[in-house]
Amino acid sequence: MTAIDFYFDVISPYAWLAFERLPQALEGHSVNLAYHPVLLGGVLGHWGQKGPAEIAPKRDWTYRQVAWLAAEQGTTLALPRPHPFNPLAMQRLALACAPAGGTPNRRVVERLFRHVWCRDGADPNEPQGLAELQAELRPWRDPHGAEVKAELRARTESAVASGLFGVPTLVCRGKAFFGLDALAMLAAFLAGQAWFAGPAWDDAGAQPPGLQRPSR
Numbered sequence: 001m002t003a004i005d006f007y008f009d010v011i012s013p014y015a016w017l018a019f020e021r022l023p024q025a026l027e028g029h030s031v032n033l034a035y036h037p038v039l040l041g042g043v044l045g046h047w048g049q050k051g052p053a054e055i056a057p058k059r060d061w062t063y064r065q066v067a068w069l070a071a072e073q074g075t076t077l078a079l080p081r082p083h084p085f086n087p088l089a090m091q092r093l094a095l096a097c098a099p100a101g102g103t104p105n106r107r108v109v110e111r112l113f114r115h116v117w118c119r120d121g122a123d124p125n126e127p128q129g130l131a132e133l134q135a136e137l138r139p140w141r142d143p144h145g146a147e148v149k150a151e152l153r154a155r156t157e158s159a160v161a162s163g164l165f166g167v168p169t170l171v172c173r174g175k176a177f178f179g180l181d182a183l184a185m186l187a188a189f190l191a192g193q194a195w196f197a198g199p200a201w202d203d204a205g206a207q208p209p210g211l212q213r214p215s216r
Contacts, residue, residue: 005171009040011087013066015168018180020075025183037094042156096139
């Protein structure tokens with residue numbers, strides 16, 4: 001059985017769409033999926049990047065694209081308001097639903113994603129809704145406790161140190177596949193496509209740096 005690590009933040013509509021698409025994309029392969037909550041804001045901050053929804057024209061395009069992608073793959077997607085929002089509470093809850101050092105199961109992750117993306121524009125951080133979500137999931141640990149807070153921060157830092165730059169990212173046999181559109185590439189890798197057996201993967205990632213824009 002092949003181990004796959006799925007890094008996610010519920011703030012990302014692409015992570016939700018990839019999560020829903022995973023069973024179809026990985027059909028026919030024997031895999032063991034581990035779900036890793038990280039903070040996308042921390043990841044982007046490390047690399048000095050803004051999220052798609054923080055750039056006005058890209059924000060409009062992102063929402064249109066994910067709405068179309070959701071319709072194409074038959075996945076419910078109702079944009080929460082506001083978006084972006086602070087995902088800390090839900091990412092901490094995800095971790096709290098696993099013992100220290102463990103990962104949440106698929107049911108927990110799906111419930112968290114649905115809390116964000118399947119409630120007709122509701123605020124994901126509305127206090128009563130969050131309280132009901134926590135009561136339903138019955139976490140092992142206190143999501144507001146120092147242990148869980150520190151663990152989420154450490155996991156995000158560890159993911160960045162390994163080269164993670166966004167979500168969703170799936171890591172399999174030392175190779176990282178970023179984005180919803182990388183699911184087909186991951187499936188080809190699992191199927192033993194010859195391209196991955198040769199030097200193409202390493203060669204494509206070994207290009208020398210080109211023009212560097214000055215920081216502002």
